[in-house]
Amino acid sequence: MPITVEKLNYIYQPNTPFEQTALRQISFTINDGEIIGIMGASGSGKSTLLQCLNGLLRPAGGKIILDGIDITKLSARELNQIRRRIALAFQYPEQQIFETRVYDEVAFGPRNLGLDTGEVEKRVQKALIDTGLNYDYFKNKETASLSSGEKRRVSLAGVLALKAPYLLLDEPTAGLDFEGKVALINHLTDINCQYQTTIVLVSHDINQLVSTCSRIIILHEGQLYLEGYPGDLLRNYAALKACGIEVPTFQELIYRLNCRGWDLNDSISSLPEASREIGKKING
Template identity: 45%
Template structure:
């Protein structure tokens, strides 16, 4: 069971002077239980692709399947059911936060599912704790009084409060500080641990590679690379050529690779980068020692 796109293209405003080909012939699979990261330059089609996955947008051609069911032509009650199963957090959280207080906003979705009273209250508190918003501090705040980053967390809490099977997150860490980002990454990993399938869109490769099982790279509406995260990172120079900002430790490894081709680029965080550099230094040191021994020639007995 998974998400599958087959030769999907999407044209905005077809047949008008504003016609824009946002996606061209995308074929890919996002495996159930995985975290799939989607990256690409500004305007490459990342948000468009995400919105196809919960039926918010319909492809101009091609097919979208969720758990084997074709979803690109769904409407009415079937579409509502799909959105409960596949929840999307928008790139701009202010689009998603509506109710007066944080508690009410997060309760909206679960109430639609029929939850009431203590069960509803527990679900709201649980969702707030999951995203790092302590209920005692935030539940009665008005949404209008929150910062952009806090609104993003409220939108995420509202989404997970419905316990969807698929969670689609568009630039989830935009506007969050380092602590909130770390918290959010742990939360996404917990979702995966519970069997939720997560699709993440981000410009920020550093955060994305740390937690993604697979990566997709979009450029000008086309899928130019896809595969397990480490395999894609091994082609890091292509990411740079595509205008993707790679983590600073990856840029250092890429520079070293120009002089030392055996360096492994398939590392997903700074600790692994340090391990790789250490491995390289050790093997250089060993090579140097054996060369020195060769030059000093065979030693005489007793020397």
């Protein structure tokens, strides 16, 4: 079922001198089986939004309808059940990892689901392999000894091992090398195709979101600033720049050439379109 967010507000430390409104009147829908991207400058509210969606933070107002239920009204116990269906990978793996051994860390979620030992082992093995870690080498490693990229992979493996129908991933490729990023994104699109898993992907990399997501939402100072299909959003150069989004290089090039009087069509959404547009101008 789709997830519907209606007029969501979140305030940190309300009624104190440190009160900070992080989300204001956010409304949008996440369709079933879609990969939706969330972008926005630092502090725009992306992590807060994901933590509200997963019930870790309780909003000050608004609704989040998941599987037909408004989860903002649920008790802490009911929310524990919901979190098995809508799994969150934190922005910082250190916030998520608390077991001493890699195996136990990844097995934590599946064990909580009450699965038998054999199924838990199968899931841990697959999740570690899917996140690019050698099972035999890593299973007994101490989590404290892992590099930051390995910690990222282990924390993602723990989330993937839940096989949840909804995945919330907060900057999952941060800290991974180029090949690791490509492999992870390919794996996410595979899961999405194979199991129709709904994925919410937070990233600062517009190229990554444009090539992976069916829709993108842009937050700005806690508000929903832009929402649309990747191609349509990319045509909005000025609006993207205004809220601190780094636009793709081809768009920057067209913009700069236009500033020098080239008069190119700036309604383009891909590198081939940009090179055709420039070629037309050069060749008259």
